[in-house]
Each structure stands twice: as structure tokens, then as C-alpha cells.
Amino acid sequence: MNREYVFWILSYSLLCFFPGAVPHTTLCHAVSGDTVILPCAIKTAEKLNISNYSIYWQINASVVVHLFYNGKDLLTEQSSRYHNRTRLFLDQLEHGNFSLMLSGVEPADEDVYTCIFRNKVSRTMDTREVKLNISAPDNKLMKINVPPVGQIQDLLNCPGDANALDILVLCSHFLMVLVVWIL
Numbered sequence: 165m166n167r168e169y170v171f172w173i174l175s176y177s178l179l180c181f182f183p184g185a186v187p188h189t190t191l192c193h194a195v196s197g198d199t200v201i202l203p204c205a206i207k208t209a210e211k212l213n214i215s216n217y218s219i220y221w222q223i224n225a226s227v228v229v230h231l232f233y234n235g236k237d238l239l240t241e242q243s244s245r246y247h248n249r250t251r252l253f254l255d256q257l258e259h260g261n262f263s264l265m266l267s268g269v270e271p272a273d274e275d276v277y278t279c280i281f282r283n284k285v286s287r288t289m290d291t292r293e294v295k296l297n298i299s300a301p302d303n304k305l306m307k308i309n310v311p312p313v314g315q316i317q318d319l320l321n322c323p324g325d326a327n328a329l330d331i332l333v334l335c336s337h338f339l340m341v342l343v344v345w346i347l
Contacts, residue, residue, distance in 0.1 A: 189295050190294045191297065192295065196270055196271060196298055202221070202263060205260050207260060212258050212259070214258050215235035217281055218233050219279070221277060222278050227245075229246050229277060232257070264277070273298060274297055276294070276295050277293070277296060
């Protein structure tokens with residue numbers, strides 16, 4: 165067997181079985197004019213002291229979509245394009261839900277959104293990426309599903325966020341087909 169094939173099989177196996185090695189981008193879909201929730205959450209067993217966190221949503225590494233700092237929204241730094249169109253679920257922040265609601269979506273909103281959250285006490289920082297696709301109103305495929313207060317749940321308008329078991333099954337099937345094809 166060719167060394168290049170072995171290299172590609174091993175590389176692909178690494179990506180499939182250790183998905184954390186590669187940043188994951190969640191895919192979301194919205195219909196122009198609707199409201200969409202861009203997911204960003206961490207798993208936590210205890211309530212977070214949210215005054216220790218900065219939550220920064222941005223696009224293009226410089227456009228501020230939403231900023232939460234020192235326990236409150238700091239919207240003076242927000243791009244005027246997003247003014248009065250974004251909000252965090254303030255009652256969910258202490259549970260690790262940093263998702264952003266964006267209302268009145270328009271084609272210009274189609275972009276990759278980055279959620280950056282930083283704990284100023286432990287000096288830890290992490291990011292999540294969400295690719296937002298917008299379609300015309302006549303192609304309405306899904307309706308928004310706003311999570312009830314006190315719950316974090318999968319959002320129906322973001323179908324690209326497959327769970328780990330689905331990804332593992334898909335990767336193992338692809339890997340088997342690749343090995344059979346090479347042999």
C-alpha cells in the first residue's frame with residue numbers, strides 16, 4: 165500500500181475519532197426576516213459567576229455583534245448594523261448558555277459568527293463558531309424554537325450541529341469505504 169494512502173487514512177481517522185483536534189463550526193439556517201438563535205454553550209455542573217465572564221460575539225475578527233462585560237450588556241461597542249437586533253439569554257448565562265438571539269435577519273447577516281467567552285478569574289478563554297446561512301422567505305424550511313426558561317436544548321434551526329455519536333458513525337462508515345476502495 166502506498167505511503168500516501170496510509171497517511172491520509174491515519175489523518176482522517178485522527179479527525180474522526182478525536183474531533184476536538186479540529187475547531188467545529190456549527191451550521192445554522194434562517195429565513196430572511198425571521199429570528200435565529202446562534203448556539204454557544206459550555207457544560208457546567210455548577211452555576212457560573214457570570215460577573216467573572218466576558219462574552220463577545222463578532223464577525224470578521226473585528227465587527228462587534230454583541231458584548232457582555234462585567235455582568236451586563238455593553239452595547240455601546242456594538243456595530244450599528246446589529247443595534248436593537250441582538251440579545252443574550254441573561255437568565256441562562258449562569259448555566260453556560262451564551263447563545264445569541266438575532267432578530268430580523270437579512271441576507272447581509274450571512275457570515276461566520278464567533279462566540280468568544282473568557283473567565284477573567286481563571287484566565288481561561290474558549291471560542292465557538294457558527295456559520296449562518298440565510299434563505300429567501302419563500303424557501304421557509306424551519307421555524308424558530310426558543311428554549312424555555314431554565315433549559316438548554318438543541319435548536320431546530322441549527323441542524324448542522326450533529327451530536328458526537330452521529331459524527332462517529334459517519335466517520336467509521338467513510339473510513340471503511342475508503343479502506344475497501346484502496347485495497
